[in-house]
Amino acid sequence: MAAIEVEGLRKTYAGGVEAVRGLSFSVRPGEVFALLGPNGAGKSTTVRILTTLSAPTAGQARVAGFDVVSQSREVRRRIGYVAQASGVDVTATGCENLTLQGQLFRLSGAALRSRVEELLDLFQLASAADRPALTYSGGMRRRLDVAMGLIHRPEVLFLDEPTTGLDPESRSVMWKEVRRLAEGGLTLLLTTHYLEEADQLAQRLAIVDGGRIVATGTPDELKGQLRGDVVSVELAVRSRTSEAELVLRGQEDVSRVLVDGGRLYAQVGHGARAVPVLLAALEKAGLDVAQVSLARPSLEDVYLTATGHAYREEGESAIA
């Protein structure tokens, strides 16, 4: 039985905004599954439906074997949810936050106390346990969030953008935590708009774009679907990049060319064989090459192929 089973899920908000437009995917028990996509792709809405916070407009979803609409109570007993916006009560201490969360899952007495202490230790919050969460750093609050999601040893843990807004150091700590949880056999569904995060953490992932899934598979499968390698070229004279683009497009082995900034990315069948050919063609056209490199396709290339537009992470302008 799948840990998460989603079939034709749709969510249309009042006002006609279609956030989710027919999602289907399934997550196996013990798997780390990522929903990858830019902001506004419908990832958070999907997670909100799966955690029973939001009612779907159409479609079905089962989590831990129970329907999220008709058996929402059963679902809530078995899941942990770490929202994108922290759910920490900042007026309460770390210990109080965890204790209340446990009490709401009907834990009590010595069992609850020892579980709270265990999680405080595990997430390196023991020394700050009796301080109001208002005094915590962003990374500490995020760790407290995850600890709260785990208090009742859930079957499925939802992590919505677990590292958004964290500094690189806190992010790598969080990645370590996620890997450790995965080793413990927990089913994990995480959403992210960081390609690298999905690549690093997920066993399988679905690329979400405009409320639809455009590709599903393991990171290697997805990259493998893009046959060949990517040759990236930088010219000595940047202003001639478009000339170079025409030259590269004219080569037999090149299946597509993307220009981003001053760089050209040519997708080729066999990198080692293509590089000398491409360099010779550029030289013949009188274009001096400053730098050339060869890479396996990244998830970024997968995204480009699946959606037809380049991936934009936060900070870059996505609005045309």
Place this chain on the structure above:
Amino acid sequence: MEFLQDTWHLFMRLIRATMRMPVFVIISIVQPVLWVLLFGQLFKSVTTIPGFESHAHAQSISYVQFLAPGISIMTALFGAAYSGMGLLGDIDRGVLDRLLATPVSRGALIAGRILHAAVQVILQAAIILVVACLLGARPLGGLPGILTVFLAAALLGAAFASFSNALALLARRQEMVIAVMNFIVLPTTFLSSMIMSRDLMPQWIRGVSRFNPVNWAVTAARDGFQGEASSDILIYLALLASFALICGILATLSFSRYRKAM
């Protein structure tokens, strides 16, 4: 059983948060005392208007005697009306979503806040009655009278706290909660006998006030405090309890609307 446990845990969370704001606690204590002193002075001469409270006792008993139960209700109303702001804070900080994804009883999420508002209301009413007695008022209704004041204040507080929380869930905007509650609080105050004797009210206000829950609470509290035992008190308390229950159910139902909209 789970409902009661959840309510208690959520109530304790709010109590802890309140106790960590000493300035808030001090203001909550000083405010009602100020009302009694200010209104007691301002409207002192009202008792001399002919026709004021036919049952007003001898002139030696001041306006404070008349005012104390009314101010208890007013404080309950003003305190509870903005209870939804706390819930909005929880919505904005993601706390409510975190709680809604647990098996917690939906009713308890509201009940915890109502209990919190009711406790605050009763403590403030107690302070008001003590100050009023120091200024010469006498609890002529004895202990049952004082308990009637507390009960009327708590029920009205619970009703308005529920209404305010429902509004917070439906509108999800602070501005809306403030605007709607301001719109309701003052008119319902003045359409009651809180500061003016019923006998001196214009006919139409007297008519309207019969359907005003604030007036039910004021009348029950005052009759209780004055020791005017009457069956009216029980009727008003029953009406208030029904009103509070309806508001509580409305607030709990608002969660499903919130879920659809989110």
